[in-house]
Amino acid sequence: MSETGAPRDPQAENAFAHASEAEFAHILDFYQVAWEYEPQVFPILWDLDGNVLESFAPDFFLPDLDLFVELTTLQQHLVRKKNRKVRRMRELYPNLRIKLFYARDFRALMVKYGRSALVSELSGALGQVGPHQNQEAGVEIAGSGGPAVGRPLDLSMPGSAALDTVGPHDRRSRGARRRAVRRAAAAYAPNSTAT
Amino acid sequence: MKHSQDMNEDVAEILISEDQIRVKVAEIGKRISADYAGRELTLVSVLKGSLPFMADLMRQIELPLRIDLMEVSSYGGTSTESSGLVRILKDLSAPIDGRDVLLVEDIIDTGLTLNYLLRYLRGKNPKSIKVCSLLDKQARRLVEIPIDYVGFEIPDAFVVGYGLDFGEVYRNLRFVGVLRPEAYES
Numbered sequence: 001m002s003e004t005g006a007p008r009d010p011q012a013e014n015a016f017a018h019a020s021e022a023e024f025a026h027i028l029d030f031y032q033v034a035w036e037y038e039p040q041v042f043p044i045l046w047d048l049d050g051n052v053l054e055s056f057a058p059d060f061f062l063p064d065l066d067l068f069v070e071l072t073t074l075q076q077h078l079v080r081k082k083n084r085k086v087r088r089m090r091e092l093y094p095n096l097r098i099k100l101f102y103a104r105d106f107r108a109l110m111v112k113y114g115r116s117a118l119v120s121e122l123s124g125a126l127g128q129v130g131p132h133q134n135q136e137a138g139v140e141i142a143g144s145g146g147p148a149v150g151r152p153l154d155l156s157m158p159g160s161a162a163l164d165t166v167g168p169h170d171r172r173s174r175g176a177r178r179r180a181v182r183r184a185a186a187a188y189a190p191n192s193t194a195t
Numbered sequence: 196m197k198h199s200q201d202m203n204e205d206v207a208e209i210l211i212s213e214d215q216i217r218v219k220v221a222e223i224g225k226r227i228s229a230d231y232a233g234r235e236l237t238l239v240s241v242l243k244g245s246l247p248f249m250a251d252l253m254r255q256i257e258l259p260l261r262i263d264l265m266e267v268s269s270y271g272g273t274s275t276e277s278s279g280l281v282r283i284l285k286d287l288s289a290p291i292d293g294r295d296v297l298l299v300e301d302i303i304d305t306g307l308t309l310n311y312l313l314r315y316l317r318g319k320n321p322k323s324i325k326v327c328s329l330l331d332k333q334a335r336r337l338v339e340i341p342i343d344y345v346g347f348e349i350p351d352a353f354v355v356g357y358g359l360d361f362g363e364v365y366r367n368l369r370f371v372g373v374l375r376p377e378a379y380e381s
Contacts, residue, residue: 026279028307030279030281031281031307031310032280032281033338062337067337108353
């Protein structure tokens with residue numbers, strides 16, 4: 001159990017990209033559900049050379065439940081990109097279970113636990129912990145400077161992917177994780193070397 | 196939290212009427228009576244929400260049975276913030292080892308509380324343990340747990356009544372209704 005029972009640690013809180021994720025982790029801890037934060041990165045888009053162009057790292061993995069959870073507290077009309085990624089991940093990795101928790105789900109959870117007053121500060125842009133980047137983009141990887149315009153993309157699944165992990169209990173900064181993801185993607189891609 | 200003196204005013208719509216509940220509870224009771232015939236059944240109710248359901252259900256089961264009550268703390272409750280962990284506020288009053296246990300719940304949404312309770316109760320070595328819930332809100336499910344007896348699958352709405360509360364109010368409504376957002380939005 002990665003964090004269960006651990007007292008609230010301000011440094012650990014900062015490891016989350018979003019305040020809603022920290023709150024969600026507290027709820028899981030409270031009910032003694034084991035969790036790992038962004039432990040795996042899943043390539044979801046490749047170019048014709050097999051280079052990973054885009055990946056997706058679900059926020060949580062609950063090992064005892066064998067379930068990935070992606071949490072988004074953005075307004076419903078802004079989650080199109082994340083929906084697409086989750087849909088793509090389900091297509092490519094049909095044996096994995098992933099649940100997308102929307103803003104309305106998070107809000108309902110907060111109302112249920114009598115914490116509706118915290119919904120605003122834990123949601124959307126207000127809840128972002130790190131630099132105010134667009135978290136909706138998730139973890140994006142551009143193999144060599146991003147997908148070139150007009151370059152054909154390979155949307156087929158490249159066999160059974162040996163998924164790289166950034167590592168459970170990852171407490172590195174988001175930048176460090178992104179660099180790790182790039183290295184993982186490069187290592188995953190055939191005919192490429194890790195940078 | 197503000198609520199009207201007339202609780203009905205805070206209810207946007209009646210989702211499940213008193214009559215529908217009565218019919219369904221009788222139906223579940225009949226099924227349980229058949230399934231557990233000749234066995235030693237213990238009904239365990241999870242306070243406080245499942246009290247009305249438990250009271251009605253036990254009278255629809257035509258078997259000799261025992262009842263017991265449990266209460267667990269809920270996330271966000273002030274009494275638990277020091278430990279940050281779910282706690283058993285009221286434990287079983289009698290052992291359940293070797294007995295068939297039926298956990299009676301009012302509603303299952305995320306399944307987090309149920310998941311914890313089942314793990315806890317399994318540690319007490321019952322002969323079997325099953326779950327009966329009046330309401331099932333699948334849309335919110337995080338922990339997939341088989342529910343053996345389900346009264347009603349309900350949509351993703353904030354419901355009160357027939358034991359279900361908001362801020363400890365509305366439990367005594369005779370029906371299950373959808374609470375108006377104005378009643379829970381601060």
